[in-house]
Amino acid sequence: MKHNSSITIKGDINMGNRRGKWLSFALAGVLAFGLTACGANGGNTNGETPAAGDGNGNGAGAGDGKKVTITFQNIYPDPTDPKYKMIREIVSKYETEHPNVKIELDSLNTDQQKLKLKTQAASKEIPDITIVNPAAQMQPFVEAGLFAPLNEMVEQNGLKDTFQEGILDYYTFDGNLYALPDGNNIGVVYYNKSLFEKAGVEVPQTFEEMVEAAKTLKAAGITPIAIGEKDSWTGSFLFMNILLRTNGPGFLQSVLDGSKTFEDPAFTEAVDAFQSLVQASAFQEGATSFDYNAGENLFKTGQAAMYYMGSWATGGIETSEASKNDNIGVFKFPAVNGKGDPNEFMLAPGSGFAVSKNSEHLEETLDFLNFFMINYPIEAFKVKGAVGVAQNIDEDFAAAGYSKMAVDVLNLFKEVKGGDLSFDNTMNPGTSQIHLSSIQNLFVSKKEAADVAKEHQKAYEDNK
Amino acid sequence: MNVLKVSRWTIAAFVLPCLLIYISLVFVPILISFYSGMLDWNGIGESTFVGFDNFVKMLTSDAVFWPAVGRTFMLAGFSMLIQLPIALFVAILISRYVRKPNFLVSSYFLPVILSVVVIGQLWKTIYNPASMGGMINQLLIMIGLEEWTHSWLTEPKIAIFAIILVGLWQYLGYHVLIQFTGIQNIPADIYEAAKIDGADGFKADRYITLPMIIPIFKISVVLSFIGSLQSFDLIMVMTGGGPANATDVISSHMYKMSFLSQEYGYGSAIASFLVVVCLAATVIINFLFTRLDKKYT
Numbered sequence: 001m002k003h004n005s006s007i008t009i010k011g012d013i014n015m016g017n018r019r020g021k022w023l024s025f026a027l028a029g030v031l032a033f034g035l036t037a038c039g040a041n042g043g044n045t046n047g048e049t050p051a052a053g054d055g056n057g058n059g060a061g062a063g064d065g066k067k068v069t070i071t072f073q074n075i076y077p078d079p080t081d082p083k084y085k086m087i088r089e090i091v092s093k094y095e096t097e098h099p100n101v102k103i104e105l106d107s108l109n110t111d112q113q114k115l116k117l118k119t120q121a122a123s124k125e126i127p128d129i130t131i132v133n134p135a136a137q138m139q140p141f142v143e144a145g146l147f148a149p150l151n152e153m154v155e156q157n158g159l160k161d162t163f164q165e166g167i168l169d170y171y172t173f174d175g176n177l178y179a180l181p182d183g184n185n186i187g188v189v190y191y192n193k194s195l196f197e198k199a200g201v202e203v204p205q206t207f208e209e210m211v212e213a214a215k216t217l218k219a220a221g222i223t224p225i226a227i228g229e230k231d232s233w234t235g236s237f238l239f240m241n242i243l244l245r246t247n248g249p250g251f252l253q254s255v256l257d258g259s260k261t262f263e264d265p266a267f268t269e270a271v272d273a274f275q276s277l278v279q280a281s282a283f284q285e286g287a288t289s290f291d292y293n294a295g296e297n298l299f300k301t302g303q304a305a306m307y308y309m310g311s312w313a314t315g316g317i318e319t320s321e322a323s324k325n326d327n328i329g330v331f332k333f334p335a336v337n338g339k340g341d342p343n344e345f346m347l348a349p350g351s352g353f354a355v356s357k358n359s360e361h362l363e364e365t366l367d368f369l370n371f372f373m374i375n376y377p378i379e380a381f382k383v384k385g386a387v388g389v390a391q392n393i394d395e396d397f398a399a400a401g402y403s404k405m406a407v408d409v410l411n412l413f414k415e416v417k418g419g420d421l422s423f424d425n426t427m428n429p430g431t432s433q434i435h436l437s438s439i440q441n442l443f444v445s446k447k448e449a450a451d452v453a454k455e456h457q458k459a460y461e462d463n464k
Numbered sequence: 465m466n467v468l469k470v471s472r473w474t475i476a477a478f479v480l481p482c483l484l485i486y487i488s489l490v491f492v493p494i495l496i497s498f499y500s501g502m503l504d505w506n507g508i509g510e511s512t513f514v515g516f517d518n519f520v521k522m523l524t525s526d527a528v529f530w531p532a533v534g535r536t537f538m539l540a541g542f543s544m545l546i547q548l549p550i551a552l553f554v555a556i557l558i559s560r561y562v563r564k565p566n567f568l569v570s571s572y573f574l575p576v577i578l579s580v581v582v583i584g585q586l587w588k589t590i591y592n593p594a595s596m597g598g599m600i601n602q603l604l605i606m607i608g609l610e611e612w613t614h615s616w617l618t619e620p621k622i623a624i625f626a627i628i629l630v631g632l633w634q635y636l637g638y639h640v641l642i643q644f645t646g647i648q649n650i651p652a653d654i655y656e657a658a659k660i661d662g663a664d665g666f667k668a669d670r671y672i673t674l675p676m677i678i679p680i681f682k683i684s685v686v687l688s689f690i691g692s693l694q695s696f697d698l699i700m701v702m703t704g705g706g707p708a709n710a711t712d713v714i715s716s717h718m719y720k721m722s723f724l725s726q727e728y729g730y731g732s733a734i735a736s737f738l739v740v741v742c743l744a745a746t747v748i749i750n751f752l753f754t755r756l757d758k759k760y761t
Contacts (some may be wrong), residue, residue, distance in 0.1 A: 114723075115723060118507055118508065118723060118726075119507075121507070121508040122507050122508060122728070140506050140508045140509055140726065141508055143509050144508045144509035144510070146508075223595070229706075230703070230704050230706060231704075232704075232706065284593075284595070284596065285593035285595050285596060285615050285618075286592060286593045286596065286598075286615040286617060286618045287618070288617075288618045288703070288706050288707040289588060289591075289592075289615075289617040289618050289702070289703055289706075291704075429506075429724065429725050429726040429727075430725045430726070430727060432725075433720065433724050433725040437706065437708045437709050438708065440706050440707050440708050441620075441707060441708030443618070443707060444618055444619060444620055444707040444708065444710075445620065445708075
């Protein structure tokens, strides 16, 4: 929009007389108003415009009877990601078996997809299949009645039994299942063996040892923990694991039930423990300006000794430079102040595939999704993307060429004894945003734990 | 005004298509935005009409809002008080001392056409801590000023200034170009006449260039002011409004409220506020310059 100005300049220069000046003022005014308007719309219309064209691509094929086009919005736009090939593989298989069906892929990266779906939802024009996050994050969509229940579909071809026990609960509301997860992950600590060795650090058995290890690593000139805190959920995910130790599972649930408040000692203890990590300079300098990828890259390129993340990061780390020669190990997040069971993990049920209730080809869409989900674990295993898939896979991972680290992560899965969901999967978006920025603040300034607790409590009550 | 000797209806017929597009793409969305500002709506499901509740909340109890407004105006202030005078000074120097100014002006202009994302990433690396290869900090260490080093983008008190500097740098060339063009359009005979009367060099600038460039300078002021009010991309790329809202401006706050907190109605209320501020600013700037203009012509 800034380029418009040249027109106005000319106008002004060429007009020496009074009338010209008036006109030029008017022009400048209009221009400014135009700019104003553009800016203001940014929040509203900008997002809505694409929805008009993209909502339903299926109108085209409806004319000639049987031809059916299903729009499949997905978050695998990266050709180097194994899932990119996998989804195309399954789609083309289905299309060969069902020549009258065409699957149109709408591939976006995660943030774009979230934004697009929200704007599409505002005009009730969501694609036939889309992606949503579990629990609290998909609740508004469910309450708006946008999704079709999958209860019957999931019984066909034994699809339901392929899923791990309990995982579907995160996508079930009032007894109706609304989405099928692409993954089920847990929060683990990855560490760089050679950097640990260089600094003379052992795998920490307690949180206190972890803080000490951070200090030792720092003294040896090594960044102890990499984090991409510009995307503030990363710090929150780590913080919530500390809270899971100091309180045990279900803290946020008890806040929601009203049996606890954020000013509970378990919460302030977690804040203090988290700050002890920050005070030990455990994170890279300037952590809050590193986005998720930049943070992870520090670890992948061997510039940081530890990395706390959901097990979905396994695939990317496996193929990274730092991982050569079996150099990366994993450990469970340790007990904090002697509290908590390391076998309780931060649980991250993956994003789920949901079907639009208003889909013009609901029947075909459900049939395709059923086919897709049954083939999903099989194809994922083939492309070595099966760590953290939400379905049971009875195969020998090591024999199939999965790395030792991947097998280690898979073994951790077997020890999971429950745990907690992330903050934004449990609380409403308003409270979550304040929580995220409150935790981000701990990275840059020291706070009284009681103040952090009050801030959370106020946010929760304001957004109830 | 009817100098073209055609009927008013003809004029109306020619103006109409544009006017309709303008109304439907500019005025209607603004009105809709005002209306959404009165809803309690998450952008997806049902909405309830809450009157001016969102506006009251925005103006009275939102801890992020006023600091964000303050930072937005700080951006505008820095832009008008530092960037524009420098740009004018550079423009005067170029037009006086440089024979073939096109190359130089284009070079100054270059950052404007670069994508903000590129610029943001570039400056992020420049601002990085020394341990991450940040240029500024390494320079400071090299010349022995180690205590001056900062983590520029992540210290809440400094971060916004670090971003402002990038904004000033990026759009300097833009305003140099505008004002340089303005100076070029001042007739040379005025300077010649002044020279005969003994006004040369900076004296000529004081009494000829400055008064005559006022209309052009006004455009720079309006553009820089409105541009600053809308600043969004640079902030999202460099800090995302963090750490802990320390670099949030009106538009980034609006974005976060609308799409991350899913308070679409509240976000629209902030958007409406931005519209009003932009309009008010335009009117005030026009008013001031009209007076200034009268004084000198």
